[in-house]
Amino acid sequence: MATVLEFTSPAADFPLGSIFEALPEVEVELERLIPHDTLIIPYFWVRGVAVDDVEAAFESQASVGHIRLIDSVEDEYLMRAEWGEEYVGVLSALARNNIPLLTAVGTKDEWNFEVRGESQEALSEFRSYCQENDIPIEVTALHAMRPIQGDGYVLTDTQQEALVLAYERGYFDSPRESSLEAIGEELGITQQSLSSRFRRGHRRLIENTLIDQ
Known part of the structure; x- marks a missing residue:
């Protein structure tokens, strides 16, 4: 039975996390991800920011290459990013263990993730991988869909x-x-x-x- 795992990760330990130092009120939400051999999450939403050049605000983000603005609706911005191949963290752990990302929302306090595993065993392997590779996550909920x-x-x-x-x-x-x-x-x-x-x-x-x- 498909099982949903919810967990948090420190804001600073995730790509895009340093944006909260400059813009503490901003919220970032990644688009959903189906695991693929090449780890790419090209699109994410930025909310609660009022800056003339939202692209420039993301220029110094670690493990993220070129970022550009795709569209905007009031104070919501759809961005496209290129992840660095050297990145090792939550996203690479999900891809390696074939775990789909349902949602990921980041604020200055932390990132909140929701992922789906085909079984609890698959999610256990993901958690073990994170522990073995010093990827900080804290499980907040585990339940069947x-x-x-x-x-x-x-x-x-x-x-x-x-x-x-x-x-x-x-x-x-x-x-x-x-x-x-x-x-x-x-x-x-x-x-x-x-x-x-x-x-x-x-x-x-x-x-x-x-x-x-």
């Missing part, structure tokens, strides 16, 4: 918990009866992590209910 309605409408336990709690607290009401901060405090996670969890859950619901497969 399961349908929530019929066949294929898949949410993780944490996504379902967050969305149901938000509904019960009136977050989706108009006007809203609660906030991301309040719901995050109740769940024991940051506002940024909750926002990312909402986006992942919404995306999966849309993919499996509104999109023709």
